[in-house]
Amino acid sequence: MELEFDLRSSFALLFDRAMPVPKVRNFHQIIERNHKVGFCDLLVSCRLLRSLLYLVRLISISREPCENSSPHPYCTIKHPLSSSTPVEPEHRTFHGVSLTRATMLGVDFSPMTEPWSQRKLDLGVLYHFILTYPLAIFGFILPFILLFTFQWHILLIYGIWYYYDMDSPKRGGYTSEWVQRWTVHKWFADYFPIKLHKTVDLSPSHNYLIGCHPHGIISMAVFANFATNGTEKYLKFPGIRFNVCTLTSNFKMMIRRELLLLMGLIDASKESIEYILNSPETGRAVVIVVGGAEEALDAHPGFHILTLRSRKGFIKEALKTGAHLVPVYSFGENEIFEQVENPKGSLVRRFQSWMKRFGGFSLPFFHGRGIFQLNFGYLPYRKPIDTVVGIPIPVEKVEKPTQEQIDELHEVYVQKLNELFEEHKQRFGVPAQTKLLFTFQWHILLLYGIWYYYDRNSPKRGGYTSEWVQRWTIHKWFADYFPVKLHKTTDLSPSHNYLIGCHPHGIISMAAFANFATNGTEKYLKFPGIRFHVCTLTSNFKPMIRRELLLLMGAIDASRESIEYVLNGPETGRAVVLVVGGAEEALDAHPGHHILTLRSRKGFVREALKTGAYLVPVYSFGENEVFEQVENPKGSMLRQFQSWMKRFGGFSLPFFHGRGIFQLNFGYLPYRKPIDTVVGVPIPVQKIENPTQEQINELHEVYVEKLNELFEEHKQRYGVPAETKLVIQ
DSSP states (O other), X not given: OEEEOOHHHHHHHHHHHSOOOOOOSSHHHHHHGGGTOSHXXXXXXXXXXXXXXXXXXXXXXXXXBOOSSOSSOBOEEEOTTSOSSOBOOEEEXXXXXXXXXXXXXXXXBOOTTOOHHHHHHHHHHHHHHHHHTHHHHHHHHHHHHHHHTTOHHHHHHHHHHHHHHTTGGXXXXXXXXXXXXXXXXXXXXXXXXXXXXXXXXXXXXXXXXXXXXXXXTTOHHXXXXXXXXXXXXXXXXXXXXXXXXXXXXXXXXXXXXHHHHHTTEEXXXXXXXXXXXXXSOOOXXXXXXXXXXXXXXXXXXXXXXXXXXXXXXXXXXXXXXXXXXEEEEEETGGGSSEEOOOOTTSHHHHHHHHHHHHHSSOOOOEXXXXXXXXXXXXXXXXXXXXXXXXXXXXXXXXXXXXXHHHHHXXXXXXXXXXXXXXXXXXXXXXXXXXXXXXXXXXXHHHHHHHHHHHHTTGGGXXXXXXXXXXXXXXXXXXXXHTTEEEEESSOOOXXXXXXXXXXXXXXXXXXXXXXXXXXXXXXXXXXTTOEEEEEEOGGGGSSTTHHHHHHHTTEEEOSHHHHHHHHTSSSOOEEEEEETTHHHHHTTOOTTOOEEOOTTOOHHHHHHHHHTOEEEEEEEETGGGSSEEOOOOTXXXXXXXXXXXXXXXXXXXXXXXXXXXXOSSSSSBOOOOOEEEEEOOOXXXXXXXXXXXXXXXXXXXXXXXXXXXXXXXXXXXXXXXXXXOOEEO
């Protein structure tokens, strides 16, 4: 039989099937009667809910068998928005239970009548998803939630615990067999299913370093096999304690950190690996996913590409500790997600490689399935993964292995891994003609390493400013976003050098960037013959590519050596731009406030005296308006925490927000508010090679006075109330 329906007739049919209630002509009447009817409202709500659920069930759940001559023993459904061709539901079985799933508007929906024996497996993989993503985010923001909700005592207690326990990831953690045996881990493994196959027993009288391949998108097999007991590792490898290596960053989030440690995860550092494998007890196994983030970019269904040729660090650790090497291959790991095509040399792959160099992580563009539909989402597809543990390779302990010994053992490992793959590939669905490929990009890293060594002193030697880069059109767009405008009170003569003090710092110093690191506000037109260099932290010159881009934009290291190199050069017309208040001043960057950290900042004055550079006060009206910052008056618990962070980590931690890309209420983009930067009159400075403290103090007072005059003269012109005063602390 065939069942044809449309949404309107279905609602009418369903309403007639529901329980009798007072007649209501339309939804407006329901709303009007909300204040008059009590129990009837509840009945209407129940009726609507029941009707909607029934409609969803009619569309997306399995159908009863029907007697017809069709080769498929299930009813067909004609959808009004589709063609006249009936949509045939997919039929499958699970432990003898017949199941179907329906397709609506091209989307395959998971059957809602699946038995609990099947649904619990979905919960297992959902648990892993939560552990991987939401719990990581929650663990990161939880300290701020506790702080802002005045639950600081909980944060304090955890801080004490964290300080006490901070070395656990590098000291073997504290594996709990009870946690690893949680039933949800079994559900997770059975979802695919993941199966663990051994080719030989692992003797508890040795230690092992297990290399797992391939990485896949998220390394599901490693988690299921060695971080949990989902595949019965305790039964298959009795007497062996497994510890899975993961990134240090995974141990930074509250709650998630402790959960990972209880599951046997450890830090993926040499110190951590050696601590376990050099311990007096045997039967320890350290599990490492050798290919790492780079290999994830090659995780495509049907492909078996490993990043292994240049990965020899784990070989060195095996030699230093005498741990036997064990190759492991998971057939099916690359099948559970679909990844966007990214062949080497493509624009996507170049971007991903840049992200890895810049941020330390790869960025595969992938998708799987959802919870209720099967076409798109971040849950893995339900495809089998078979993990085969190879035969251990005996390793003789060598405290200081030579490169020749490392290379020799590495070749043996690659050979044994390839043999393992060839022996088992057809058993687990890999075509006989498929070969294991080993890739490496060490030559790119080598070339950049040579360049970095050659260019390492550029941030302290004036950089290499490119006017072409500074004139990029996007910099003009950036300045016009607020807009940022540059106003001069006098010309700057190219016959002198200048040390420009910018105020205030704001949250991110938008004005200093727009005005002096780019030509977004036409600095070349307004100050001809002047070459500007913006000082920034040394750490900004560490990431690849970003380092070179900053140098091309005229940024230099904010050290005395760097400043003196530029200002003592033989050529004039050089201007060093310094945001004097620094990170401390950022904590006072609140809209409507003009508070500067300047009284104790005299180093820049000393540099001006030593080099004879003219001092130029600059004030940016509106810099503090482009972000909202959480109230943090001095003496408050939040301010004390921020000050502690600055002393401890060398950076301030303002809790701020701006707008988003598509909404205006929250995000980390600045609000669109005008910033007007006024460049004051230069203060002539006589060069003194060894200035006294008295001379420094005297010039500092003159600078503060001129800056205050600049503020008072221009404040009303740029929207600051007449009664507002510049607070200098």
